[in-house]
């Protein structure tokens with residue numbers, strides 16, 4: 001299943017020119033600077049912006065082509081914006097069921113109890129929405145959109161109005177939704193952290209165009225990735241929580257590529273999660289050093305080395321489970337250790353963070 005969009009739109013000082021096909025599985029992040037056209041593109045997909053000559057096709061359904069134009073309410077799209085627009089004076093349940101009741105019975109795939117559970121709002125169902133926190137309100141608006149059993153969920157910076165702590169609380173729910181609701185999502189974001197946590201693929205937008213569409217893995221594997229902000233290159237590893245130790249650490253990933261991290265309340269054995277390792281927190285050694293404080297030593301194979309600015313190099317290493325780990329070293333160290341593609345070395349990881 002794919003979403004095909006071809007559209008050209010000229011405004012004063014801005015031209016949108018998009019011709020792309022997005023796979024409709026999991027979460028696609030639309031990532032780019034302010035003003036590059038993300039919201040405009042989302043509005044074209046939704047049918048809120050009717051651009052002459054545009055083509056929008058969802059699978060084999062034509063939403064727009066030539067004179068044909070299917071309006072938003074017949075596209076079966078769920079929309080969630082930055083600011084939740086809930087119906088005031090109504091309960092959470094009333095808001096959640098608003099779209100559900102208007103969805104033909106035969107098309108209802110998602111129901112209130114399961115969606116309330118997915119979003120952790122089962123206890124709030126009888127509360128009026130004007131007595132909710134910002135994060136709770138946003139979860140209700142996600143629930144309301146999902147209960148229309150949409151074919152596609154469009155999210156326009158759904159977390160950007162929330163403070164850091166609330167974002168952290170809501171992220172696991174969004175990530176579960178992506179896995180459990182079975183509804184493809186296109187999500188606008190400026191935040192590399194949100195992309196790393198939630199996205200399966202990224203459409204990078206720049207000045208009205210989609211520059212490239214990459215899987216999250218591909219996007220994180222190139223040294224010039226726009227996702228690498230001030231902190232420099234990073235790797236995102238996905239794996240299962242394998243064990244919780246008594247000393248407060250937990251084991252992440254398969255035995256051949258195991259990491260130990262400090263546990264938090266969201267960690268439970270068997271849960272799949274993502275961790276982030278900054279390339280500058282990874283050192284490489286030719287032998288496995290036994291007497292060092294760093295716990296995480298992994299045998300890796302060097303794939304390539306790219307020279308970065310100011311005497312640094314980014315070494316791409318393949319872990320035993322196939323995932324990529326980036327190490328930022330000085331060019332001097334690369335030369336001193338004679339690091340070469342194909343060589344097996346030990347990656348010593350100073351710090352690993354759960355992506356939350």
Ligand SMILES: Nc1ncnc2c1ncn2[C@@H]1O[C@H](COP(=O)(O)OP(=O)(O)OP(=O)(O)O)[C@@H](O)[C@H]1O
Pocket residue numbers: 011013014032033034035036037038039040041
């Ligand atoms: N209704 C409008 N009329 C005229 N110009 C508009 C309108 N809406 C947006 N624009 C302009 O179109 C361009 C793209 O805007 P758009 O909102 O799609 O960007 P964006 O990438 O979503 O930005 P942001 O991340 O800041 O929300 C900008 O130059 C903007 O000023």
